Amino acid sequence: MKKKDYEKIVNKYKAKENRLKNGIVAFVVGGLIGVIAEFLIQVYSYFLDISTQDASVFMIVTLIFIASLFTALGFFDKMVNFARCGLIIPITGFAHSMTSAGLEYKKEGLVYGIGSNIFKLAGSVILYGVVSAWFFGMIRYFLFGGV
Amino acid sequence: MTFKFSKVYVNNVSTVVGPYEKKGPLGNKFDKTYDDLYIDENSWEKAEVKLLEESVDILLNKSKKKKEDIDLIIAGDLLNQISASCYGVEKFMIPFLGIYSACTTSTEGILLAACMIDSLRVNNAIVSVSSHNMASEKQFRNPTEYGAPKPMTATFTTTGGASILLQSNKTKVKVESATVGRICNMNQKDPNNMGAAMAIAAADTIYNHLKDTKRSVNYYDLIITGDLGKYGKKILIEYMKSEYGIDMSDNYNDSGIMIYDMDVQKETLAGGSGPACSPLVNYSHIIPLLEEKKLNKVLIVATGALFSPTFVYQKQPILSISHAVSLESVK
Secondary structure (H helix, E strand, C coil): CCHHHHHHHHHHCCCCCCHHHHHHHHHHHHHHHHHHHHHHHHHHHHHCCCCHHHHHHHHHHHHHHHHHHHHHHCCHHHHHHHHCHHHHCCHHHHHHHHHHHHHHCHHHCHHHHHHHHCCCCHHHHHHHHHHHHHHHHHHHHHHHCCC | CEEECCCCEEEEEEEEECHHHHCCCCHHHCCEECCCCCCCCCCHHHHHHHHHHHHHHHHHHHCCCCHHHCCCEEEECCCHHHHHHHHHHHHHCCCEEECCCHHHHHHHHHHHHHHHHHCCCCCEEEEEEEECHHHHHHHHCCCHHHCCCCCCCCCEECCEEEEEEEECCCCCEEEEEEECCCCECCCCCCCCCHHHHHHHHHHHHHHHHHHHHCCCHHHCCEEEECCCHHHHHHHHHHHHHHHHCCCCCCCEEEHHHHCCCCCCCHHHCCCEECCCHHHHHHHHHHHHHHHCCCCCEEEEEEEEEECCHHHHHCCCCCEEEEEEEEEEECC
16 A cells, blocks of 8 residues: 555544634633733732833743742643643743753753753743844844834 | 464463553553552652563562573563663563564564574563653653643553563463564654554554464454554554455454543543553453453554654654564463
8 A cells, every 4th residue: 555545544533633622722721821910910010119011020920930830739731731822822831841841850960950951842942032032133123223 | 474383371471550550441450550650769760660670570479480480581661772671670680681662562572582482492581561651751752741732643651561471381371473573664754643653564464464374364353453542443444454355343452442441531542552551451451361261362463653753853754563472272
């Protein structure tokens, strides 16, 4: 049998993923994270009497802390499995990817374990985040004069 | 390439499993079960070593043999440098052969041991395999706490160690013949659909076994593949029918589906996999049935996806292989 014909059989018995349901769940959960973030900004800026910009930094730190704590307590992976990109795309996913890698490799020691592997998943995000920030920064500078 | 054996028998078997297998339908048939994936150790790798080591310990106990009585131990697993096997057999000081062919390691080991026993080079031999869900996730995929969502075609690596003692003295179950598989390639590149990559290898080996032995598919009471899972099983049945005109729908099942309760244990997705998957089902469930003569002829077709993350990232296909072993109850 040719590879093409085999591929036909494989595709015939491929499980249908429920993309609509997954999409809605991710949309709602991701939106909720946004709502919580906005709520935190308002709370911080009101009670601590700081600017919204400073409050945003406080909010990010809070979300990172909560996500990392939940990862360490061992149930954030189950939440990710349910909400998928709803939790992976916000800053919670970035924190989770680092904490989970750190936890996984702590048995190999501080340098060869945690040190070498903590950016295993987050490394790509940082690299291409920085590259695209530079790229779009340059576009902005040349087209709009850095405004 | 099919070998026939005249004097290779199964003395005893042993199985040790983790929590997911314990909750499955065969849960009460395993020799030892653990409720925690750490298996009383502090890392996934050490946990896998312990599973393999304990399975050999239990096997020696059950067969009332001392380690000095064993001529040879053949073992393999999924970890890099088959380290679970090396560390797991270290304390026994038995002559050791390490082998790797992913999830078909158990049948490859039985095949090699049977050849040596049949040619009178050794009197007996142990074949051990192990796999650990989290150790495999860590090595082949993402950190275990990451919990990246997987498609429904993905399989779930079994956690367990399984050992079998083969010997030349007659017992109730005989290793009748074995077929060496060939590496198969159907250009499958999805590591989350290993069933599709492996079904072709199972088909090739089953067809060659039946051709070499001049048997029909109905000769066997049961043909049992290793870890094709829900979708791979369907692919194999359809492929066998359309390519060779062989109807396997009556006497065929897959270990990956039998080890978990597919309706309840949703986290296992398409079913169990890993080197331990096939022997856990065969040793705990099938061999006792052969001993009781409820089954007479069984063809074990463990299936291995020779998956290397490096090669898949370099856009290479996932190769697969499958070795078959025929077991018969002795009259």
